[in-house]
Amino acid sequence: MVGPGPGGGAALENANPLIYRRSGERPVTAREEDDELPDSIDDREIFDLIRSINDPEHPLTLEELNVVEQVRVKVNDAESTVAVEFTPTIPHCSMATLIGLSIKVKLIRSLPERFKKMNSARLDLGEERNANMCRGKNRRVTKLPTDCFNLYSKWRRNQ
């Protein structure tokens, strides 16, 4: 009953990256609608900023590929620090630098200046190269999504 399938079906299995469910829009709470109460910047807010970034090789977001996860985002609003860890889909992924850069640029543009002033090195973009986390083989590098490319060239120009 459980056995290898005949023909092409089994051989092609790995061409598919695992796709993860998107966490929907953050629901708006009554507290958020109250004009007086301040809302601090939290992990989910940072995650919402980066989860919709497109992967360089798939027409999918970093969230759908599980490259970024909410548990790997740490923010301290009082101290103005952010740390984001991301997991490239394969070890030694040639796109890892580009993904890191995309995340970094997105955060620089979207967070208040106090975060940048502290030290941009605090945007700790660690790479976790854990063999267990690797998914997919035989990936082909397809063309870069334009927004990623724009971020990159823009960022170069701003330096």
Place this chain on the structure above:
Amino acid sequence: MAAAGAGAGAGLVALAAAVQDFIAGQQDSRAVEVAAGVKDGSWTVLQLVEALGSCLESTDPRTRGRGIQLLSQVLLQCYSLLQEKEVLHLVVFYENRLQDHHLVIPSVLQGLRALSMCEVLSPGLAVSVLKAIFQEVHVQSLLQLDRHTVYSIITNFMGTREEELKGLGADFTFGFIQVMDGEKDPRNLLVAFQIVHDLITKNYALGPFVEELFEVTSCYFPIDFTPPPNDPHGIQREDLILSLRAVLASTPQFAEFLLPLLIEKMDSDLQSAKLDSLQTLTACCAVYGQKELQEFLPSLWSSLRREVFQTASEKVEAECLAALHALSACLSRSVLSSDTEDLLASFLSSILQDCRHHLCEPDMKLVWPSAKLLQAAAGASLRAYHCVTRSVLPLLLEQYTKHPQSSQRRTILEMLLGFLELQQKWGDMEEEDESSLLLLRAPVCSVVFSALTDASVQLQLVGIRALTVLGSLQGFLSPSDLELVVDHLIRLALCEEDSQSSEAAMEAAGSLAPIYPKVFSGCMVPRLEAELQSAWEEESSRDHCSLRQRCLQALAAVSIHSSIVQETVPVLLQYLRKVQKGNEAGNTQDVISVCQSLHRVALQCQQDTEGCWYYHQTVVPCLLAMAVQAAMQESTHPLLGKALLEEEVLAAMVPVISAATTHLSPELAAQSVSRIVPLFLDGEVSFLPQNSFPCSFKPFEDGECLEAQRRLVILLMAFVCSLPCSVAIPQQERLLRELLALSCSCNCPFTATTAAKCFAGLVNKHPAGQQLDEILQLAVNRMEPSLAEGPRRMQALTLLLWVTKALVLRYHPLSSRLTDKLLGLLGDAELGPTAADGFSLLMAECPDVLHKGCHADVRIMFRQRFFTDNVPKLVQGFHGAGPDVKANYLKGLSHVLNHLPKPVLVTELPTLLSLLLEALSCSDRVVQLSTLSCLQPLLLEAPQIMSLHVDTLVTKFLGLTSSPTMAVRIAALRCAHALTSLPTTVLLPYKARVIRALAKPLDDKKRLVRKEAVAARGEWFLLGSPGR
């Protein structure tokens, strides 16, 4: 006689002149005159041919061509006037001309086209024309228009001479194949495809040319055509695709050639080719049978499987599944003879073999694609369903028990649910002895019930959906299962922490209740009643408060069937009485919850006449009695029953009474109105239950202690304003006068407003005529002095607003006078701001009176009309007003604009733009907000006009991003975001400044503001970059 002869002679001279001008003078317009002459009888076609005589015989092909062109153009206009004999001669003439010089051919074809439309064409001529064309003309070397003419001739003959053409046999098909071979123009292809389609569907003889016919059409597959920009012919790629598909899928005879082609194209790199192949395959399955498919089934299946397992595109997946469904349906249709193999069974078994094992693999990677494939195949027929589920359902049930994790269990249950939903399609299952599902009743139920008790909310939700599907399968659940179902639903609805599960359980109860009314009214309702009772008796801690609310919601949710409504309504009313008697602080909320539940029940039984009447008769008098009782006790025991008289409680009763009234039949409504109006006018309490009251009920009389009674006018409003228009209201004149007096004289704003609304609701439905004019005059007379001065200016303004609204809605002539009065009040220092806010009341939909649902007279375009009538006056008023009241005009204007449909707004706004820009500087929050929300769509839809003001807009928007009000900051940031849709060249000078300014709201204290700031700033960063 002589005159006629002379006339004819003059005619011929004119004809000769016209012919000469056309041929030698190259004057194309003369052809029209010649044709007109034939039509009105000045000359005949024969005379025309004679006049042409010399040039038809000319040695210069250009002159010959010109002559034939004139003749053909005339024939195209006059073919219906020709005699049979004339047609014969003309046909012979034209056939001969086909051998002429190539310059002549286009005109000859035009002439033949004219003749092909003649009804008097003798038998045999059509065939001879076509033969001549096939033989003499090399169609593909002609120009596009001339090729089109040939196709038209063929189409005309196929329309009128089908039998004759069929006599030609396969020669006709062969001739046509040669005609269209190599065609490239999309306009001609559309016609040619139609001809091929007709050839096939009208059973012309294809003979040995099936493959040729297939080749000559299939060479265009898959269609790759992009219409040029500004294409005047409007042919879309989709048109070509559909007409080619109609050809390819029109006959099983093509199957042996088409199926290999489709299999090949499914493997294409182009997604469009894939989709086209799959859709064509689906279309083919409608006409194919077992015989055609047999040979190709294995490769079709492996292609489909590969696509579904691999693709990232949902569209391709959906088309694959549709194709598989069609294949399975096609095989299910075929009649089996004793000696042939059952292809459906073997096809399904290969699908099962390839998909089944994926369902069991521990990583569950290809689980969903496999399940979708199986479901697509199973959904095609009952036989396919049994065949698939016999093998898959036991497997899924087994897998469910094997996997302990709730996320995996959820996936498995979702798949199971998919198969159960398919069963719904086949309806009843009692007759089916061999039904695989019935045999699995016990394990399926136990799996679903275990999901319902799982800790994971997601799994519970799927379980609840599965339960709903199981319940809808007639005869699946046994009575003991049903009791368990009710247990689970009650537990989930009342006790489950997560509100999602609780809501889903209530919804499931609502959809199952009409199927098993006895079980729900006999089992669920008493249980809920008991729960409600015990929750009430406990100390009212927070938990019990929410438990009570959930009980009330659940009672409302199951009140779908009339027999259940008769059980639940008394329970709800009983509970309401109990709450009213208690005197604790939390009661208000409880009463409101009951009213909400009652409202839901009312909406659910509106459609059923008897249920509606039962509900009305039971609920309305009961609510009135309780309210009246409470109002009377108020004077003697101020504490008792106070909850019932609070404004929000009374407001919650309004929708209940209104919903119970709107759908009453006119006779029953008349019966009810004859009791309720006297109750309020004369204190007739006799129809109320428990009607022994300590004193009399006189809401319209003066007296301090009657304040509480007067508040109950809101219940009268809910009732009389919801009645159908055809119901006459007894003592309407008196009622209107009392309401008018109350609204002008009462000190309590709540009561005064209610009376004004009730008055307005009645006036809106009052038939036009003297009576209406009188009562309106009376109202104006009362309003005017109170508006001018005195302590009750505000009440008078409220009345003015409501009456104006009632009249504006029905386009009453008096409405313009009242609106002018309102416009005048905008300049009033005291009433101005309220009058400005009143414009929002005029334009907005009111929830309780004066809307379509309560049968009010509402003209659909009233907002646009109000806009065109009054906005110029508002603008004028603004320019003439003093500085302290200018804001009132802006506010009024912004309310009007806010409620206008956006498409209307975009066309009208440019004229008001300067005013809107001024309004941005206004310090009033409401004005700012509504101006920003007007400008935002304008930025997106009229960027050219807006870019003239970019400097002002940027400055104002950036300034407003630091407004103290959150809503204004959000709207300003949205506008700053929308600015990016203006032309880039206009924006680039501001880029650095905007990006710098938007850094500040990134650190806003409110998250919602930060979100908008991030979006706006990100878009500004990308301005001017490539690929944006």
